[in-house]
Amino acid sequence: MAKQLKDAYGKYFKEMVALSHAPDKIDETNIYQEANPELTKYMDLMLDDNFLPESGLGNIENFKAFYDAVAKDGKKGLILMEHYTNLDLPAIIYLLKNRDEEWAKDFSKRIVAVAGMKLNEAGPAVKVWTEGFTRVVIYPTRSLNKVEEKAASEEELAEEEAKARKINFAAMRAMDACKRRGQVILVFPSGTRYRPGQPETKKG
Template identity: 75%
Template sequence: MGQTLKEKYSSVFTEIMKLSKAAAKIDETKVYEEANLETRKYMYKLLDDNFKPDSGLGNIENFKAFYDAVTKEGKSGLILMEHYTNLDLPAILYLLEKEGEPWAKDFASRIVAVAGMKLNEASPAVRAFTEGFTRVVIYPTRSLNALEAKQVSEEELKEEEQRARKINFAAMRAMDGCKKRGQVILVFPSGTRYRPGKPETKRGLREIDSYLRLFDCMILVSINGNALRINPESPDDMLSDICEQDTVTLTASPVINCKEFRNEVLAKVPADDPDPKQKTIDKVMAVLEEMHNKYEK
């Protein structure tokens, strides 16, 4: 078994924490965070160590077609990607830059990830680990639901609900600004990393339906290979994840028209279905699973 992140890279975390600038507490004024390129250098070193040389992008022509749709046709672009590890976001930027083509490097520079506020607020080390990449920070529904389960006081819950509304409203405005600047929004539709043996962690969030309404086109990206395994002894401690060298491949679907995709799914949903929005994201997850299985072989 490999070493944990904190064991193998303790000195790296010491260095990037010195360079950290990101907010330790998120509010509606701090939802858009530009990448800290000084910390990104350390993240790329971690990928150099753990991604085998044959790692790369699958269906590179689909990445290029999506890039052209955004930069040449002026379309708003969305990436929906599988989520297995905290290296998934660094991986797509790293592998695009490794392509060596000017368009691929520019594509990487345009990616803005939607990230839960936990990555900022969990710990200084996790925050430093994350901030090498441009993000729009949201208050996930899952976090609010978890708070309700803790049976906090009604006053505390109302306060957090108000905070969540303010943060998420500001996040939507920030994403609108990204679209106008020609940036690309990347979302992990499951909202969390997949945990083996827990299929619910691979279920798509119904909120993703709103992204399909707001963007013109998208690509779906599957991930095969895993250089950072969740530690079964401490699955919620991101710094306890286990490093394992592996070949990692990110594969893109053809460019998809978001409106057409959504309408096609909804056209098959019965009129009395209690949750049609969930059906659209269920279809996204089904396509990602099909891609993952195809390229795993």
């Protein structure tokens, strides 16, 4: 049976928490978060352990054409990626930056993931696994739906909806700024990891 990340690498947790500095609460002022390179090192260590020697990116010429369109031709770049494990984002960045070509290394630095706010707010055990990567944080619709189900009053719900609008408006502006800087936005259209036996988790 496959090991969970926490079981295989929980021994690094205290070290990672000590290096963490991302905010625990999200509002419209802190939705763009640069990668913490000290935590990226731990992700690289995990991937070193788990990739096979023959692991790599298929059809690399398509990656190069995409990179050239963004970096040389000034096009806007968007990656729509399927989401199966917590290592999907780390893996694509790792495989790009460990290629010999300079364009691939630069490509890896341009990726900005769209992340749900729970990755910051669920607690340090979750936050440290994502802080190693640059991201724009959003208030996902599914999170607001859960608030609607539990809201004690109309006022509470209205306050949460206003918070969501502020965060997501700021996130849209941040993504626009990223694109103007030549960064590439990476989105998981399903909004969550695909869980076998739960087909609803693969819906966009």
